[in-house]
Amino acid sequence: MKELLGTIIAAHGRHYVADVDGRILQCVTRGKKTNVAVGDIVHLKQTSEDQAVIEKIDERKSLLYRSDQYKSKLLAANVTRLFIVVATEPSFADDLVSRALVAAESAGVKAHLILNKTDVEELLPRARERAAVYASLGYPVHEVSAKREPQRTVEILAPLLAGESSIFIGQSGMGKSSLVNLLVPDADIAVREISAALDTGKHTTTFTRLYKLPGGGAIIDSPGFQEFGLYHLTEGMLERAFVEFAPYLGGCKFYNCRHLAEPQCAVLQAVEDGKIAPMRHALYAQLVHESSQTLY
Numbered sequence: 001m002k003e004l005l006g007t008i009i010a011a012h013g014r015h016y017v018a019d020v021d022g023r024i025l026q027c028v029t030r031g032k033k034t035n036v037a038v039g040d041i042v043h044l045k046q047t048s049e050d051q052a053v054i055e056k057i058d059e060r061k062s063l064l065y066r067s068d069q070y071k072s073k074l075l076a077a078n079v080t081r082l083f084i085v086v087a088t089e090p091s092f093a094d095d096l097v098s099r100a101l102v103a104a105e106s107a108g109v110k111a112h113l114i115l116n117k118t119d120v121e122e123l124l125p126r127a128r129e130r131a132a133v134y135a136s137l138g139y140p141v142h143e144v145s146a147k148r149e150p151q152r153t154v155e156i157l158a159p160l161l162a163g164e165s166s167i168f169i170g171q172s173g174m175g176k177s178s179l180v181n182l183l184v185p186d187a188d189i190a191v192r193e194i195s196a197a198l199d200t201g202k203h204t205t206t207f208t209r210l211y212k213l214p215g216g217g218a219i220i221d222s223p224g225f226q227e228f229g230l231y232h233l234t235e236g237m238l239e240r241a242f243v244e245f246a247p248y249l250g251g252c253k254f255y256n257c258r259h260l261a262e263p264q265c266a267v268l269q270a271v272e273d274g275k276i277a278p279m280r281h282a283l284y285a286q287l288v289h290e291s292s293q294t295l296y
C-alpha cells in the first residue's frame with residue numbers, strides 16, 4: 001500500500017494514534033521501538049483499514065522529555081510553546097514550575113504561565129506574587145478564570161495558540177482540562193475517538209494527546225505531572241536553562257565553576273545580592289545533583 005504522512009496525536013505505551021488528513025489510524029512501530037512522541041510527523045505504511053506501521057519519523061523542530069535515573073520518557077515533539085497552568089487554589093509547586101521551565105529552555109521552546117481561577121479573590125494576591133517571580137524572568141503570565149470568565153479566557157489565550165503547537169502541563173486540579181475544553185471545540189469527541197483507537201477506554205486521562213485547532217495550530221494536553229525528572233540534562237545545559245544566570249556565567253573565578261560552593265562564584269554572589277531567587281538556585285543545585293545520578 002502507499003505511504004501516508006500523518007501526525008501522532010496520542011501515545012500509550014507502544015500504541016500510537018496518527019491523524020492522516022482527519023482520518024484516525026492505529027499505529028505501531030517496527031520492532032520494539034518506543035522513540036515516537038505525540039506531535040511527531042510520521043511516514044506510515046497502512047496495513048489494514050484502520051491500522052498502520054510507522055516507517056519513519058520526520059526531523060523534529062523540538063523535543064520535550066523528562067527522565068529519571070533509569071530511563072527517559074518523550075513528552076512531545078515539534079512543540080513551539082509550553083503553557084504551565086497554575087492556579088490560586090490548590091497551591092502550586094514552584095519546584096514543578098521551574099522544572100517545566102528548564103525543560104522548555106533546554107528544548108528551545110518558549111514558555112508561558114497561565115494563572116487560572118482568578119475568581120478565587122482571597123487567594124489571588126498571593127498567587128500573583130508567586131507568579132510574578134516568573135514574569136520577572138521573562139515568562140509571560142496570563143491571568144484567566146475558566147469558570148467565571150470563559151469567554152474572556154478564550155479571548156486571552158486563543159491568539160497565543162493560533163498557528164503554534166502548544167503543550168499544556170499542570171498539576172492536578174489547576175483547571176487544565178477546563179481550559180482545554182474551552183479552547184478545543186469537541187475535545188470530548190476527539191478523546192473518545194482516540195480512546196477507541198487506542199483500545200484503552202479506561203485510560204482516557206492518562207495519555208498525552210494532540211488536538212488540532214480549527215484556525216490552525218494544535219494543543220497537546222499532557223496528563224497532570226507529579227514529578228518532572230530532568231536527569232538527562234548536563235550541567236552545561238542546566239546552567240543555561242536558568243535564564244537569570246546568564247549575566248553571571250563566565251564571571252566566576254574558575255572557568256569550570258559549578259556554582260554550588262566554589263569561592264568567588266559570580267552566580268552565588270548574585271544569589272547573595274538578591275539578584276537570583278534562592279529557590280531557583282536551590283533547584284539548580286538539586287538538578288545538578290540528579291544529573292550526576294544518571295545510570296543509563
Ligand SMILES: Nc1nc2c(ncn2[C@@H]2O[C@H](COP(=O)(O)OP(=O)(O)OP(=O)(O)O)[C@@H](O)[C@H]2O)c(=O)[nH]1
Pocket residue numbers: 116117118119120144145146147148170171172173174175176177178179223224
Ligand atoms: N473557581 C474556579 N474553579 C475552577 C476554574 N477552572 C476550573 N475550576 C475547577 O477546578 C477543578 C479542577 O479542574 P480541572 O479542569 O478538572 O483540572 P485539571 O487541572 O484538569 O485537573 P486533573 O484532571 O486532575 O488533571 C474543577 O472542580 C473545576 O471546576 C476557575 O477558573 N475557577
Ligand SMILES: [Zn+2]
Pocket residue numbers: 252257258259260262264265266267268
Ligand atoms: Zn560559579
